[in-house]
Amino acid sequence: MNLRARIDAAAMTPYQWMVVALCVLLNCLDGFDVMAMAFTASSLTEEFALSGSALGVLLSAGLVGMAVGSLALAPVADVIGRRPLILISVGLATLGMLLSAASPTVLLLGLARVITGLGVGGILASTNVIASEYASARWRGLAIGIYTAGYGIGATLGGVAARAMLADLGWRSVFIAGGVATAVALVLLIVLLPESVDFLLQRRPRRAAERIDRILVRLGQPAAAAEALAATPVATGRRRSGNPGVLLGSDLRRSTLLLWVAFLATMFGFYFVNSWTPQLLVTSGLSEADAVTAGMMLALGGTAGSVLYGLVASRLDSRLVLIGFTVLSALTMVVFITSTAFLTVALIIGVGVGALINGCIAGLYTITPDTYGVEIRSTGMGWAIGIGRIGAILSPMLAGRLLDASWTPVNLYVGAAVVVAISAVALLFLRTGAPSRTTAEVASA
Numbered sequence: 001m002n003l004r005a006r007i008d009a010a011a012m013t014p015y016q017w018m019v020v021a022l023c024v025l026l027n028c029l030d031g032f033d034v035m036a037m038a039f040t041a042s043s044l045t046e047e048f049a050l051s052g053s054a055l056g057v058l059l060s061a062g063l064v065g066m067a068v069g070s071l072a073l074a075p076v077a078d079v080i081g082r083r084p085l086i087l088i089s090v091g092l093a094t095l096g097m098l099l100s101a102a103s104p105t106v107l108l109l110g111l112a113r114v115i116t117g118l119g120v121g122g123i124l125a126s127t128n129v130i131a132s133e134y135a136s137a138r139w140r141g142l143a144i145g146i147y148t149a150g151y152g153i154g155a156t157l158g159g160v161a162a163r164a165m166l167a168d169l170g171w172r173s174v175f176i177a178g179g180v181a182t183a184v185a186l187v188l189l190i191v192l193l194p195e196s197v198d199f200l201l202q203r204r205p206r207r208a209a210e211r212i213d214r215i216l217v218r219l220g221q222p223a224a225a226a227e228a229l230a231a232t233p234v235a236t237g238r239r240r241s242g243n244p245g246v247l248l249g250s251d252l253r254r255s256t257l258l259l260w261v262a263f264l265a266t267m268f269g270f271y272f273v274n275s276w277t278p279q280l281l282v283t284s285g286l287s288e289a290d291a292v293t294a295g296m297m298l299a300l301g302g303t304a305g306s307v308l309y310g311l312v313a314s315r316l317d318s319r320l321v322l323i324g325f326t327v328l329s330a331l332t333m334v335v336f337i338t339s340t341a342f343l344t345v346a347l348i349i350g351v352g353v354g355a356l357i358n359g360c361i362a363g364l365y366t367i368t369p370d371t372y373g374v375e376i377r378s379t380g381m382g383w384a385i386g387i388g389r390i391g392a393i394l395s396p397m398l399a400g401r402l403l404d405a406s407w408t409p410v411n412l413y414v415g416a417a418v419v420v421a422i423s424a425v426a427l428l429f430l431r432t433g434a435p436s437r438t439t440a441e442v443a444s445a
Contacts, residue, residue, distance in 0.1 A: 074382015
């Protein structure tokens with residue numbers, strides 16, 4: 001009666017792909033949100049007379065919210081459920097986007113960005129887990145790759161929308177569009193998004209058996225909730241759901257710390273590339289239109305790279321594929337920034353940078369959930385993302401300060417590439433098949 005094993009071994013059904021598609025839609029919100037700020041940076045700088053440092057702080061405000069959301073909200077998902085927390089988080093993101101559009105000052109805009117970030121942080125930690133849990137073992141890497149590709153899709157659409165609206169409607173229209181799109185997504189989620197089967201078995205909320213049987217029927221599986229619940233021990237004691245301290249227990253400490261280093265270094269490079277590239281290309285002499293185009297090429301490459309990682313990881317060791325993507329990301333970042341004198345070449349290489357760095361995120365999202373047991377899976381994922389957001393926060397702020405200190409775009413890109421390479425070193429020491437707490441182990445703790 002191991003439902004997890006049955007789902008892992010069975011073929012993917014249309015219902016499972018629908019769940020993955022909903023998670024892809026939510027990840028689009030992150031891409032749209034981050035790139036909306038990047039593409040409106042010039043307009044914001046002009047309207048509010050921002051220095052490089054001030055712009056860096058504003059770009060980081062949403063990332064601060066994301067870090068807090070991942071650290072504080074993700075453990076809640078292991079207690080109240082993946083679905084309720086996702087709905088709450090999407091509501092926060094909607095509110096934040098609309099408040100951003102209405103902000104009359106930089107301070108209020110920064111606060112609105114923090115609210116948006118809180119929602120996005122909760123969304124990312126929970127949707128990655130629920131997509132992983134609904135995917136079969138064979139196709140989990142591809143499902144997470146497609147999920148991660150949502151960032152590139154959202155960023156590309158954000159770029160297209162920003163370019164179309166900035167001249168005629170102003171920067172506020174970009175955030176209005178994002179807020180409306182997020183509100184529509186919330187309605188779809190209320191109607192379509194199911195709860196995690198793993199969570200229903202572990203936490204047993206009201207009507208758990210009925211909900212599990214309904215999901216199993218949609219998965220093409222025989223209804224067997226009563227037998228599965230009877231065969232599944234319940235978590236008790238110190239290791240129960242939502243306890244972040246378990247992540248640094250003796251059996252998980254090494255894997256947790258290495259994952260945190262990998263997330264921090266990778267997200268540092270990821271958000272540097274996605275937040276600062278358009279502005280740095282303008283500094284390098286490109287027109288604003290060409291810089292926006294280059295940013296869109298990065299996002300376009302990211303969409304393909306996430307799926308590419310999933311396809312390769314479905315045939316090879318996920319960790320080794322991730323190490324390869326990380327090393328190549330660092331190398332192509334250096335090649336990209338040194339080729340801006342040749343726009344066509346730079347755009348082509350930019351696609352590669354976007355593909356590889358997004359593939360790194362897909363890889364981290366793939367290997368992390370399997371490191372932790374069901375009862376702390378959202379907590380483990382959320383804290384890894386939250387620690388990674390520290391790198392994401394530092395990246396734009398540090399880049400702004402260094403730019404004010406006369407660092408060139410080449411200097412900044414090379415520095416970011418070195419940080420990304422640190423992730424590869426951490427992943428080399430990460431043991432595959434890291435110990436996970438089973439439900440039975442939790443029950444006996």
